[in-house]
Amino acid sequence: NGGTLSSGASGSFFFTVKILSTISSPTNYIKLDYTTGGFDGEVESDSDFDDSAGTMDVGDRPNDAEIRAVVSFDLPPELNNPLVAISSATLRLYDPANSGKVNEINPIHMDLIEAGTSLDASDFNSTIYSSDIVSPFNLLGDGSYTYFDVTSALQDTIDNSRQRFQIRLRPDSISADGGADYVVIATFEKLPRCAFTPGSSPST
DSSP, rough: OOOOOOOOOOOOSSEEEEEEOOSSSOSSOOEEEOOOOOEEEEEESOEEEESSOOOOEEOTTTTTOOOEEEEEEEEETSSSSTTTTEEEEEEEEEEOOESSGGGOOEEEEEEEEEOOTTGGGGGGOOOEEOOOSSOOOOOOOOOEEEEOOOOHHHHHHHHOOOSSSEEEEEOOOOOSSSEEEEEESSSSSOOEEEEEEEBBBBOO
16 A cells, blocks of 8 residues: 655646555655756747747747657666556646737646657657546746646556656647747656555566
């Protein structure tokens, strides 16, 4: 059984994960920072992309190019095994600001994707393993935190022996009004973490 890990280093992207069963010897917990430059960033429909900014936008630019955000977590060796079972996984997003008509880009969709070995322009339309891994949701850029149950998506990543848990956030539509309409997702506020709490051993 094992409780939820409490950490002072919470942040924009935050996992609380409970492992139901594992073939490895359990440890107290494992903490993992989100991947930086090269895996996280924003991609646009006009082939522009940025993998180094301190924030990521979701919505559209003044030229009406659609903006999508990609977030990646490397899985530690303890989770890189299809015999590991997850009982729960929660992702937290922090959206501190907005621009323009955010009501026209909501709701936001979250897809489980394959972004390859580095972020590039092609990741605007990269492989989707599963669309809408959570129900479409609104982001208002009002400085609030939003929590998502991503247990099934993380389990799918583990079951298929993928090295990274990668999601893409996309607007439902764009306003195409010649203005910038987007919400901002912070990546720099504090260190995002993945936290894993081992549970019981697998039954045979």
